[in-house]
Amino acid sequence: MTDAALSRRGMIVAGTALGGLLLSGCDRLSQAPQALKFIDKAEGVTLGVQRLVLSGQPLAKEFKVSDISPTFKPNGTFTPSDPAYLAMEQNGFTDWRLAVGGLVNRPLSLSLDQLKALPNRTQITRHDCVEGWSAIAQWTGPQLGGLLHAAGLQPHARYVVFHCADNLGGPGDGGKYYESIDLFDAFHPQTILAHTMNNQPLAVPHGAPIRLRVERQLGYKQAKYVMAIEVTDRLNHIGGGHGGFWEDRGYEWYAGI
Amino acid sequence: MSDAVMPIDGGVPEVASALPTQTIYRHAIVVRATHWINVICLTFLLLSGLQIFNAHPMLYWGQYGADADPPFVSLGAVYAPDHSLRGVTKVGPIKFTSTGLFGVSHNEIRGYPSWLTLPASRDLATGRRWHFFMAWIFVLNGLIYLVSSAINGHFRRDLVPTKAQLRPRHIWQNIIDHARLKHPVGEDAKTYNVLQKLAYLGVILLMTLMVLTGLTMSPGVDAFAPGLMWVFGGRQSARTIHWICANLIVLFVLVHIIEVFIAGVANEIGSMITGRYTYRTGEGH
Secondary structure (H helix, E strand, O other): OHHHHHHHHHHHHHHHHHHHHHHHHHHHHHOOHHHHHHHOHHHHHHHHHHHHHOOOOOOOOOOOHHHOOOOOOOOOOOOOOOHHHHHHHHOOOOOOOEEEEEOEOOOEEEOHHHHHHOOEEEEEEEEEOOOOOEEEEEEEEEEHHHHHHHHOEOOOOOEEEEEEOOOOOOOOHHHOOEEEEEHHHHOOOOOEEEOEEOOEEOOHHHOOOOEEEOOOOOHHHOOOOEEEEEEEOOOOOOOOOOOOOOHHHOOOOOOOO | OOOOOOOOOOOOOOOOOOOOEEEEEOOOHHHHHHHHHHHHHHHHHHHHHHHHHHOOOEEOOOOOEOOOOOOOEEEEEEEOOOOOEEEEEEEOOEEEEOOOOOOEEOOEEOOOOHHHOOOOOOOHHHHHHHHHHHHHHHHHHHHHHHHHHHHHOHHHHHHOOOOOOOOHHHHHHHHHHHHOOOOOOHHHHHOOOHHHHHHHHHHHHHHHHHHHHHHHOOHHHHHHOOHHHHHHOOHHHHHHHHHHHHHHHHHHHHHHHHHHHHHOHHHHHHHHHHOEEEEEOOOOO
């Protein structure tokens, strides 16, 4: 009886001590570089499995007009501080040009009117923020795939990088927003450069004049204020080398989950 | 067999614990291994999940939901008349002050307090990486358990209640026994009782729902399996159900640990390590 009571008390004491040790140890372990390097392998597994099940390039769900969110929360940059951008915004983006370059045979420079004159796609889709919230809106714009076909990809092309006008991370090149996707997502039918949102010209908080829509990934991939598109064979020479503004700050490059 | 002290001439046993006991092999190696791997997974998944929750400490029903939409759950913060921060928790129609625990802790606006999140500091990126790494292990571990239990008969033999066990009178008796902390002896002690069986089957269902609602929050998975959105009523509903299931699993674990202590912590934990479980063969008198 006494032995049993003792062993029970011992177990409780040991269990509590172990639990406390585990919790504090957990926190230190959770940010240890070696541990993070190891668990980062999960991103590759997720990418591989999602690419397998999405190999038929199914569309993201498209909603009805009645499903559109009454308000769509802007996030990240609300107004870029770049004077050149603000000057273009004053002129209704008439002197804005989208540059398509990098590993292409015919570099392009397109005005907003030229983009609108291309075959456009309209889709009502859900925007999923990495923070957890969602909003639904209708987007209109030319398909990125069509633009890339027009520019003609070189054989080594693997990624499409979007250079943006906003400095979410503060002044200087290190604070510049940028994003990247691979050709699998670039040529998906729903991957468009949206210039119109809910039948209105894209507002500044939402990324005027154009933002990327890559519907099977999270919100931070939907680059706003796109100024230039660069086709490339690798990502390690751009920005912090991880393929995007948030990717350079620890987030996954593949944001399909 | 233990060295039981049998009562002589109708006397009481000298030592109450020295009753006749028997040791049986109760838990197969697959059950024991997957159980402890699950303990590690659930710990990391819960703490990193609360980190992810803190990035937007509100829950909604339906396809969409953000700041301007009415939340079903919110772990929020308001300024009190004296300009201090006050944590306010809202769950459906219920609203209460929760400063120090939910909404506001250490004078900082955050859904769950730092001691409940992994990492402790605000770090959504790292929380997500841990969550999805552990989610893969949790899914693989769960599949090993489910497939092996279906093949080796663990479900049918040990977890599915018998017809007799499902009679209301039996269930009621079982509830009373639990309330009185009375534990079965003899043949009854060798198998799970009906509440135990229902609790274990229930938590298996909850963990399955965790995975499915988690997947429904993935825009990639939604393109592949749009039926999930239909089943759970949208991404935001799935996020809310994910949170409800997490709460119920925490409740299960708390009851489970309390029951382990009531039933005998050394024997219970020992049996989940070695597989050998000791039970009393009779009341002793």
